[in-house]
Amino acid sequence: MRYLTFIFFFSFKLFRSYLNYVFLLIPTVIWAQKSQIDAQVLGKEQVWQAQTQAKEGQVSLSLQSSSGKSWSFEGKNLAWRGLVAGTAGQVFGALQFQDSLWRTDSLLAQSAKQSLLIFGLDTAGNWLWEQSWSPKGSNSLYQLALGQEQLYLSGSFNDSLLWQGQNLYGAGMSQAFWAKVSTKTGKLLAWGAGPKSRESWGRAILPLGKQLIWAIEYRDSLMIEQQLLFNNPVHSDFLLLQLDSLGQSKKLWPWQGVFSDRPALLLAHPQKADRFMVLGHFTGLLGPKSAPPLFKTAYKYYDYFWAELDTAGQIWAKGQSNSPSNIYIQAAYWGERGLFLGGYFQDSLQLADSTYLAQGKPYSPYLVHYEGEQMEQLTLPWAEGRLLSILPQPKGLQLAGEAAGRAKIERAAWPAAKLPLLVQIDLIVEGPRTWRAAQPIDKWTLYNLRGQKVAAGEGAKIQLGPEIAAGVYSLHLQWGQNLAVERLEILEKR
Numbered sequence: 001m002r003y004l005t006f007i008f009f010f011s012f013k014l015f016r017s018y019l020n021y022v023f024l025l026i027p028t029v030i031w032a033q034k035s036q037i038d039a040q041v042l043g044k045e046q047v048w049q050a051q052t053q054a055k056e057g058q059v060s061l062s063l064q065s066s067s068g069k070s071w072s073f074e075g076k077n078l079a080w081r082g083l084v085a086g087t088a089g090q091v092f093g094a095l096q097f098q099d100s101l102w103r104t105d106s107l108l109a110q111s112a113k114q115s116l117l118i119f120g121l122d123t124a125g126n127w128l129w130e131q132s133w134s135p136k137g138s139n140s141l142y143q144l145a146l147g148q149e150q151l152y153l154s155g156s157f158n159d160s161l162l163w164q165g166q167n168l169y170g171a172g173m174s175q176a177f178w179a180k181v182s183t184k185t186g187k188l189l190a191w192g193a194g195p196k197s198r199e200s201w202g203r204a205i206l207p208l209g210k211q212l213i214w215a216i217e218y219r220d221s222l223m224i225e226q227q228l229l230f231n232n233p234v235h236s237d238f239l240l241l242q243l244d245s246l247g248q249s250k251k252l253w254p255w256q257g258v259f260s261d262r263p264a265l266l267l268a269h270p271q272k273a274d275r276f277m278v279l280g281h282f283t284g285l286l287g288p289k290s291a292p293p294l295f296k297t298a299y300k301y302y303d304y305f306w307a308e309l310d311t312a313g314q315i316w317a318k319g320q321s322n323s324p325s326n327i328y329i330q331a332a333y334w335g336e337r338g339l340f341l342g343g344y345f346q347d348s349l350q351l352a353d354s355t356y357l358a359q360g361k362p363y364s365p366y367l368v369h370y371e372g373e374q375m376e377q378l379t380l381p382w383a384e385g386r387l388l389s390i391l392p393q394p395k396g397l398q399l400a401g402e403a404a405g406r407a408k409i410e411r412a413a414w415p416a417a418k419l420p421l422l423v424q425i426d427l428i429v430e431g432p433r434t435w436r437a438a439q440p441i442d443k444w445t446l447y448n449l450r451g452q453k454v455a456a457g458e459g460a461k462i463q464l465g466p467e468i469a470a471g472v473y474s475l476h477l478q479w480g481q482n483l484a485v486e487r488l489e490i491l492e493k494r
Contacts, residue, residue, distance in 0.1 A: 036386070037049055093144075113158075139158070142154055145205050150183060154202035154205035156177065157177055173199045176216045178202055198221055200222065202216055203217050212243040215241075235261075253309075264329050281302045306318065319339075322351070323348065326347075331390040342365065345363065351368065387400075397412045433468070436462070448474075
């Protein structure tokens with residue numbers, strides 16, 4: 001008798017393949033896809049959606065509202081880098097471009113190097129600022145966040161960065177920076193570079209009351225408060241900083257792993273004023289520096305992690321995947337109903353002990369629901385593609401991304417009640433390499449740990465022939481829309 005993982009899901013097909021590492025680095029840029037929804041935010045009585053389209057090798061961006069308004073952008077190396085809704089119905093966006101950026105027949109910005117454009121629209125869709133502006137110099141943005149009446153930006157630049165007459169210098173291949181911009185005027189209010197390092201990136205920023213939480217990924221070494229932090233020159237670690245309203249560092253929490261690890265998102269909770277959550281990717285081991293590892297994986301693939309912290313640095317809850325292939329976080333929502341996180345995975349997925357989902361497409365979307373540290377439910381919203389955005393609404397979540405190269409929207413209702421994650425099913429041994437499930441099963445499939453299908457059958461009886469080599473396998477038992485997955489070890493005797 002063993003505990004088997006019960007997973008509710010909408011629909012999926014079994015597949016396997018490998019996802020190129022480039023999707024972790026620039027997940028919003030599409031190559032073979034024709035369209036995708038990159039972000040969605042709820043403004044005043046309308047939803048704004050940022051989309052990417054590819055036609056005949058050309059990529060264009062568009063911003064659409066549920067009230068019927070639409071704007072399109074043309075240029076080179078285009079990608080959405082952020083979209084947030086203001087408190088008075090405005091919407092603010094950030095675009096990546098190179099050379100020139102056009103809106104209809106109007107030239108918005110020019111830059112010989114990869115750069116950004118920051119803009120704002122009011123409720124009626126009128127441009128808020130006299131001039132949408134972009135920084136000069138090679139730069140990248142990783143997050144756009146909203147404070148009371150300010151926008152906060154977190155990204156990186158090379159060598160120097162010129163914004164509205166102010167110049168920021170930083171020797172190195174890449175240097176992390178943050179900036180504060182007025183939502184009313186679009187003017188630069190404050191900014192700063194990260195700690196001195198050989199190479200660093202400002203991955204995420206979170207306004208939390210009168211302070212900021214800033215997440216920086218760095219490589220090789222980093223100097224902060226007369227303290228030199230080292231890591232492997234090939235791999236990267238990250239640092240969480242608490243900044244005051246003027247951008248001065250108040251506290252710092254360095255995290256360290258054995259392979260590359262990086263933060264992806266920072267979240268606040270509507271009822272927990274002094275709490276925040278960091279989510280990201282890691283391989284091997286990860287945890288606060290000079291402390292035992294919080295997270296461990298058995299595989300050298302990208303897994304996700306999340307941790308709930310307070311402003312004193314204490315960790316209150318945590319969670320992770322432990323998968324034999326890459327799994328990426330793209331979006332998350334944290335509220336009174338718990339934590340919902342989603343993205344896409346490659347080849348196969350493992351979230352708890354003996355939980356395997358073997359797939360057969362390049363990548364597939366997922367949505368996980370946690371209450372505290374307990375994983376309550378795993379949903380596979382559609383069969384093939386990526387989940388890129390999660391938007392909370394009164395009746396549930398609106399999920400968006402791309403499915404088989406097309407923009408996709410799917411709605412998921414709020415969980416009516418807790419679903420049992422683990423159920424008990426007997427596997428009765430009937431003979432050598434023969435078992436019978438104690439409850440009715442429609443069909444079963446056996447996979448090796450590389451996600452390859454090696455045997456299948458119908459009904460509750462599982463019988464394996466001598467062609468199945470000894471080893472550890474993943475046995476999928478399916479009845480209706482339910483799937484239970486068991487770790488099955490086959491001994492040498494045949």
